[in-house]
Amino acid sequence: MGARGEGAHRTLEAFIRDDLADYADRDFPADDTTSHLSPFLRFGEISPFQVWHRLRGNVPQNAKGQVGAFLRQVIWREFNHVVLFANPDLATANYRPEFDEFEWHEPEADVLRAWQEGRTGIPLVDAGMRELWQTGVMHNRVRMVVASFLIKNLLIDWRLGEQWFWDTLVDADEANNPGNWQWVAGSGADAAPYFRVFNPELQADKFDKQHEYVGRWVPEFGTDDYPEPIVDLKESRRRALDSYDTMRRKAGLA
């Protein structure tokens, strides 16, 4: 067994050497250009300060332009931890109280199960959920897409998604997980606005055009064995926006 933290530092060095220069491509899930440091950070095998100071040191000439973008992601982690410190109930309570008025759908067991097991009939969502189930890891862009689908297209309370991620992610983190779920829901500190509903088909067109990532996790995609979508994306988007308006009215904001 290696010395404490050795794997984390090796991972950081390999990232700086091999992938940092391509960090601008980090949104493409089939590419492997991110650091994979999150489990090490989560379990204290390396500290954000060590990452920060290492990145301020020597990096390959062609990677220098990506240092700022990478450190901004690490700062999101710090931000979530500060928010958690001030809001210890971040995993259970809406940061923005108006979301207490949101009328979530009581999830039917088979719908929630279809999302958890990657059987929604929406290829990018299914690929992400299967990657998570099989490996404990999911690409950040896909995490945003599957979370938006659960919260907005299925109108299922973000807390149920947070719990599933908590149970399955190898980097499950008590600040980053609820912080990001609330970011997607629109209920968090400095969150994405609720009306920003990711369209998983457009996201796939943009970030997985050749179906490389989807094909890896959903081999039956494009065959008769692949299920029909469990929800109409257009209609469910409209329903989500109506629910948001209702919440705002009930909270006295509109």
Ligand SMILES: Cc1cc2nc3c(=O)[nH]c(=O)nc-3n(C[C@H](O)[C@H](O)[C@H](O)COP(=O)(O)OP(=O)(O)OC[C@H]3O[C@@H](n4cnc5c(N)ncnc54)[C@H](O)[C@@H]3O)c2cc1C
């Ligand atoms: C719904 C949802 C749930 C998430 N749950 C977790 C979680 O439980 N644990 C977790 O560590 N991250 C979580 N994230 C954030 C992000 O997806 C992961 O940190 C990232 O995918 C880890 O891969 P990486 O280390 O290769 O990232 P890199 O791109 O290499 O980023 C470097 C580090 O910056 C931090 N970071 C990157 N993106 C974010 C972000 N959006 N928010 C906060 N910190 C970030 C992480 O510590 C990461 O290790 C979640 C994101 C979403 C949308």
